[in-house]
Amino acid sequence: MKLSHQAKSRKERAAKVGRRLSTATDVAAAAGVSQSAVSRTFTEGASVSKATRDRVLAAAKALKYRPNQMARSLMTNRSFIVGVAVTHIDNQFYPKVLEVLSEALRVAGYRILLFVTHGTVDFDPALDELLKYRVDALILASTSLSSSLAEECRAFGVPVIMFNNVDPNSSIASISGENFVGGRTVAEFLVAGGHRRFAFLAGQEDSSTNQLREGGYNSFLAEAGLPRPMRANGGFQFSLAAEATRKLLGQKKMPDALFCANDHMALAAIQVARQELGIDVGRTLSVVGFDDIGAAAWPAFELTTYSQPVDAMVRSTIDLLHQIVDERKNDSPLSIVPGELIVRTSARVPKRGKWLYSKL
Amino acid sequence: MKLSHQAKSRKERAAKVGRRLSTATDVAAAAGVSQSAVSRTFTEGASVSKATRDRVLAAAKALKYRPNQMARSLMTNRSFIVGVAVTHIDNQFYPKVLEVLSEALRVAGYRILLFVTHGTVDFDPALDELLKYRVDALILASTSLSSSLAEECRAFGVPVIMFNNVDPNSSIASISGENFVGGRTVAEFLVAGGHRRFAFLAGQEDSSTNQLREGGYNSFLAEAGLPRPMRANGGFQFSLAAEATRKLLGQKKMPDALFCANDHMALAAIQVARQELGIDVGRTLSVVGFDDIGAAAWPAFELTTYSQPVDAMVRSTIDLLHQIVDERKNDSPLSIVPGELIVRTSARVPKRGKWLYSKL
DNA sequence: TTGAAAGCGCTAACAA
DNA sequence: TTGTTAGCGCTTTCAA
Numbered sequence: 001m002k003l004s005h006q007a008k009s010r011k012e013r014a015a016k017v018g019r020r021l022s023t024a025t026d027v028a029a030a031a032g033v034s035q036s037a038v039s040r041t042f043t044e045g046a047s048v049s050k051a052t053r054d055r056v057l058a059a060a061k062a063l064k065y066r067p068n069q070m071a072r073s074l075m076t077n078r079s080f081i082v083g084v085a086v087t088h089i090d091n092q093f094y095p096k097v098l099e100v101l102s103e104a105l106r107v108a109g110y111r112i113l114l115f116v117t118h119g120t121v122d123f124d125p126a127l128d129e130l131l132k133y134r135v136d137a138l139i140l141a142s143t144s145l146s147s148s149l150a151e152e153c154r155a156f157g158v159p160v161i162m163f164n165n166v167d168p169n170s171s172i173a174s175i176s177g178e179n180f181v182g183g184r185t186v187a188e189f190l191v192a193g194g195h196r197r198f199a200f201l202a203g204q205e206d207s208s209t210n211q212l213r214e215g216g217y218n219s220f221l222a223e224a225g226l227p228r229p230m231r232a233n234g235g236f237q238f239s240l241a242a243e244a245t246r247k248l249l250g251q252k253k254m255p256d257a258l259f260c261a262n263d264h265m266a267l268a269a270i271q272v273a274r275q276e277l278g279i280d281v282g283r284t285l286s287v288v289g290f291d292d293i294g295a296a297a298w299p300a301f302e303l304t305t306y307s308q309p310v311d312a313m314v315r316s317t318i319d320l321l322h323q324i325v326d327e328r329k330n331d332s333p334l335s336i337v338p339g340e341l342i343v344r345t346s347a348r349v350p351k352r353g354k355w356l357y358s359k360l
Numbered sequence: 361m362k363l364s365h366q367a368k369s370r371k372e373r374a375a376k377v378g379r380r381l382s383t384a385t386d387v388a389a390a391a392g393v394s395q396s397a398v399s400r401t402f403t404e405g406a407s408v409s410k411a412t413r414d415r416v417l418a419a420a421k422a423l424k425y426r427p428n429q430m431a432r433s434l435m436t437n438r439s440f441i442v443g444v445a446v447t448h449i450d451n452q453f454y455p456k457v458l459e460v461l462s463e464a465l466r467v468a469g470y471r472i473l474l475f476v477t478h479g480t481v482d483f484d485p486a487l488d489e490l491l492k493y494r495v496d497a498l499i500l501a502s503t504s505l506s507s508s509l510a511e512e513c514r515a516f517g518v519p520v521i522m523f524n525n526v527d528p529n530s531s532i533a534s535i536s537g538e539n540f541v542g543g544r545t546v547a548e549f550l551v552a553g554g555h556r557r558f559a560f561l562a563g564q565e566d567s568s569t570n571q572l573r574e575g576g577y578n579s580f581l582a583e584a585g586l587p588r589p590m591r592a593n594g595g596f597q598f599s600l601a602a603e604a605t606r607k608l609l610g611q612k613k614m615p616d617a618l619f620c621a622n623d624h625m626a627l628a629a630i631q632v633a634r635q636e637l638g639i640d641v642g643r644t645l646s647v648v649g650f651d652d653i654g655a656a657a658w659p660a661f662e663l664t665t666y667s668q669p670v671d672a673m674v675r676s677t678i679d680l681l682h683q684i685v686d687e688r689k690n691d692s693p694l695s696i697v698p699g700e701l702i703v704r705t706s707a708r709v710p711k712r713g714k715w716l717y718s719k720l
Numbered sequence: 721t722t723g724a725a726a727g728c729g730c731t732a733a734c735a736a
Numbered sequence: 737t738t739g740t741t742a743g744c745g746c747t748t749t750c751a752a
Contacts (some may be wrong), residue, residue: 040722
């Protein structure tokens with residue numbers, strides 16, 4: 001048999017014990033067909049007769065054969081791996097994103113190479129690794145990863161999608177929630193609720209989510225002839241948010257309405273207000289968040305918030321991925337997924353108007 | 361030049377536009393050295409003179425060259441990818457694990473291929489993918505992934521490490537916290553606190569964590585001559601845990617001590633007790649959890665709990681990984697990482713004895 | 721529909 | 737220290 005010389009190659013003997021997995025050549029030998037026949041059997045839409053196909057499949061099963069995706073990638077120039085970078089994973093929003101994204105990518109035939117980065121943007125070493133693995137695309141699920149990084153990847157021919165982050169100055173594809181509209185809606189709701197002293201708990205200053213949410217909030221307040229809200233920065237981090245809340249609520253003229261740039265910080269704010277300062281949240285002080293993470297609905301918080309529907313956002317992400325990777329076009333660099341105000345009890349509800357408790 | 365025929369290969373022309381990345385051959389040509397010289401330059405501990413090395417590096421930089429890890433893996437039989445499977449990602453414990461594990465693996469030179477699986481164990485399709493990518497090892501960070509699955513992987517020559525999950529009937533390497541000892545300690549603490557009516561909120565019945573924690577708890581109570589605690593199952597899920605808590609606290613003889621199989625469920629229990637039933641948690645009812653997740657320390661909960669130190673557990677995991685992958689040995693199939701009782705205010709503290717508030 | 725043959729980009733003997 | 741050469745396991749022409 002022609003394959004015999006391969007069977008006694010020294011590579012094989014040198015192979016690490018226990019890691020000698022069967023190859024297409026092994027299967028071919030067992031099935032009595034050529035190695036290409038095996039390849040065809042495992043290639044979608046290749047032309048193989050049912051007869052050979054069956055023989056190959058049987059041999060493959062017996063030998064526990066699985067195509068080596070690495071070798072395949074070498075030829076096809078497609079790894080079916082998507083790099084996913086996530087920050088702030090202690091913010092419940094991101095594990096949820098990971099869960100939904102993971103399933104959606106799996107269905108779409110992609111695997112996830114995960115990068116959990118820390119607050120600071122020292123993502124460059126990780127980036128280098130990403131490029132070594134020839135990922136088909138990169139999804140940056142983070143409010144804080146710079147778009148310069150994204151540009152760098154794109155220069156390498158790796159399509160980039162920013163998730164929950166937008167850079168108006170770049171043409172990088174992005175998926176976001178209704179940050180500006182959401183901020184406006186929150187302001188409208190709080191104004192209708194008769195609040196007088198407005199405050200804003202800011203997240204990372206350079207993030208688009210923070211800028212847009214604050215921008216929407218401020219713009220509505222300004223149009224309503226109200227003064228610019230008080231402000232403190234919590235950098236999207238729990239403990240910093242708690243600290244910022246203390247500062248905000250320690251003023252002589254304490255605010256009666258506090259909009260937090262995301263739910264994660266709002267949870268910190270509620271707890272500082274309630275447990276430390278004994279404030280009756282929902283009556284003396286109204287707190288509103290953004291995202292509608294799981295804990296926002298918990299009985300202990302009942303947080304009113306503007307939602308970012310993760311499922312829909314992920315769906316858009318996958319659509320965009322297909323568009324970019326398969327069709328090599330990129331018509332809509334920014335896709336905004338609509339959310340809605342979820343009214344619970346952490347903020348006073350206007351007596352009249354369109355506002356209704358969302359879930360009681 | 362010898363390389364010219366490669367330069368006009370039809371593969372190259374066929375390459376997807378924009379994804380023509382430079383190869384070691386390109387760099388070799390630019391630097392005027394052989395392709396193996398390039399390979400050596402990028403291989404730790406290979407013998408290259410500083411002169412060639414510098415020329416190669418310069419050329420590589422100019423061409424934005426990065427070694428193709430896929431091709432490398434094909435030869436070395438090492439992918440430096442570790443498959444990580446996670447379930448229950450809404451339980452704050454797991455995002456934390458992912459964060460720490462991700463960093464530790466990065467430092468150790470590994471990348472993570474992530475699989476987020478859902479409650480049920482339909483992990484098999486994902487498994488198939490894993491094997492295609494020839495991961496160097498598989499870390500199952502989950503209380504619920506069966507060890508039969510792990511055995512299957514091992515049969516394929518893929519080392520498996522179970523994180524926070526132990527199967528006494530298999531010899532699969534595992535990392536766990538002090539489940540049994542922790543359960544006992546909690547019981548000891550509650551008995552010393554003068555509680556009379558004990559309850560247990562169980563997690564997934566077939567999980568080792570649940571069995572061991574409950575076993576430790578029950579064994580201490582039995583030795584103290586106390587009756588078997590009441591019991592309901594919350595399956596490690598928030599809403600089920602809330603439901604189970606309602607059942608438990610709805611008894612005529614309401615328990616005054618509730619040990620929950622993990623913090624995630626304990627948070628549900630506290631909220632049901634406090635918000636729905638108006639129970640004074642920490643006085644009328646003592647609640648204790650397991651894990652010491654971030655939210656356990658939140659002012660809204662102040663949960664007394666037995667800790668599972670994620671950093672130490674991850675360190676052990678990496679040690680084990682090195683042991684198994686590099687040295688092909690596996691002396692210690694089970695490594696138990698010590699935790700401690702973190703005393704907060706969700707459970708009455710014994711007047712005397714060794715118990716002290718951990719963080720006040 | 722099939723097999724032979726030529727690579728994909730790299731590492732690792734082997735000689736020089 | 738270097739270049740040559742032979743693969744790693746696969747896909748993909750090209751003929752038959």
